[in-house]
Amino acid sequence: MKPIKLLPLLALSIVVASCATDGLDAKKAELEALKSQLSEINTQIKALEEEITKEDPEFAAANKKSLLITTAAAKKGEFTHYVEVTGSVLSKKNVSISSETVGRILDVPAIEGMRVSKGQVLATIDAESIQRNIEELENNLSLARTVFEKQERLWKQKIGTEIQYLEAKNRKEGLEKSLASLKTQLSKAVVKAPFNGTVETVRVRLGELVQPGTPMFQFVGESDLFIEADISESYVGVLSKGDSVEVSFPSINKTMKTKVSAIGSIINPNNRTFKVEVFLPNIPEVKPNMISVLKIQDYKNKESVIVPTHLILADNRGDYLFTVENGIAKKKYIKRGYTFADETEVVEGLTGTETIVDKGFREVGDNFSVNVAKL
Incomplete structure (x- = not known):
């Protein structure tokens, strides 16, 4: 040169x-x-x-013109991490109502989605044969009672044998039990709601012949509700019964706090998850099958160093971010803890008193001269 x-x-x-x-x-x-x-x-x-x-x-970095940046402060305080999953509202009173007698369906007033009260009629089954048997038994029972009463009077007068008295008594009592059994069968010909709830599914049609055990309705009660969610198996041992849960219902714009009431002990091999059950108090607006979002607290540290997640970069050595010291950008390697929402816990590398490069963090380098904009 x-x-x-x-x-x-x-x-x-x-x-x-x-x-x-x-x-x-x-x-x-x-x-x-x-x-x-x-x-x-x-x-x-x-x-x-x-x-x-x-x-x-290094000469170029040291002599480069100052970059205009903004800064954010690392903060020290309480950091809470949540497991966020979607759950569904279920009822412990989710039952399948089946026929308890044989007959043809005469009436089905219940329809799917219908809310009913305890004792309300869902369907009526033809019980004409049972009614005829009842009438016949009532006639036989009337005669048996007359015979028993006369035999009893004779027996008290020491007339007749004990066998005759016992046979009359046994016949009367047998007919009474048979009549009571038929009346019970007759009552089962009218299918009623076992408790307040909603008819989820109607599985029978008018005129259809049903047998004992034939499924007729899927019925869900409106009380004893709970929320069930699938949690990744990576959280096995992390979550436990009694953990705090924040539940939100997007459809009704309602949020509440409750607790984990049960933890499943089996891993689903199809999606590698286990069941978590969350207690749900009685809330009139919440209905079975309603979608909910669960935020289950699984970690909490009152003395955490917290930084915005988007400011953390990475290279072959590990995670790092830039701090500002006397107008010079310094590359600080850190060790991450938990991340939730837009914040990350830093467990090593920062004390919580540092000033971090915010806007312009992708343009600066180690030992770059920087100029902090006054906002």
Whole structure:
């Protein structure tokens, strides 16, 4: 590279100055001479910087112009982590109502989605044969009672044998039990709601023949509700009964706090999850099968260092972010803890008193000169 020739240039400037007059033309000539000098000096400075940079990369970082940035403060305080999953409202009173007698369906007043009260009729089964048997038994029972009463009077008068008395008594009591059994069967011909709830599914049609055990309705009660959710098996041993839960219902814009009431002990091999049951108090607006969002607290530290998650970068060595010290950006390697929402817990590398590069964090480098914008 050619050496910088400053002396001839300075000499020229002295000559121009000594020959100049106070006139405007002389000042212009002097200005042009100085500009010429400055241009040549800048060119030579740039060339020197490029050559030095090739041999010393740190030189470029140290001499780079200050970057305009904004900052955010690392904070120290309580950090809470939640497991966030979607759950469904279920009822412990979710039952399948089946026929308890044989017969043809005469009436089905219940429809799917219908809310009913305890004892309300859901369906009626033809029980004509049972009714006829009842009438026949009532006639036989009337005769048996008459025979028993007469035999009992004779027996008290020591007339007749004990066997005759016992046979009359046994026949009367047998007919009474048979009549009671038929009346019970007759009552089962009218299918009623076992408790307040909703008819989820109607599985029979008018005129259909049913047998004992034939499924007729899927019925869900409105009390004893709970929330069930599937949790990843990676949280086995982390969650436990009694953990705090924040539940939100998007459809009714309602949020509440409750607790985990049960933890499943079996892993589903299909999706590698286990069941978690959450207690749900009686809330009139909440209905079975309603979707809910669960935030289950699984970690809490009152002395955490917390930083915005988006400011954390990574390289082959690990996670890092940039702090500002006396107008210089410093690369700080950290060890992450838990992350939730837009905040991350830092367990190593920061004390919580640092000033962190915010806007401009992707443009700065280690030991870069920075200028903090005043907002």
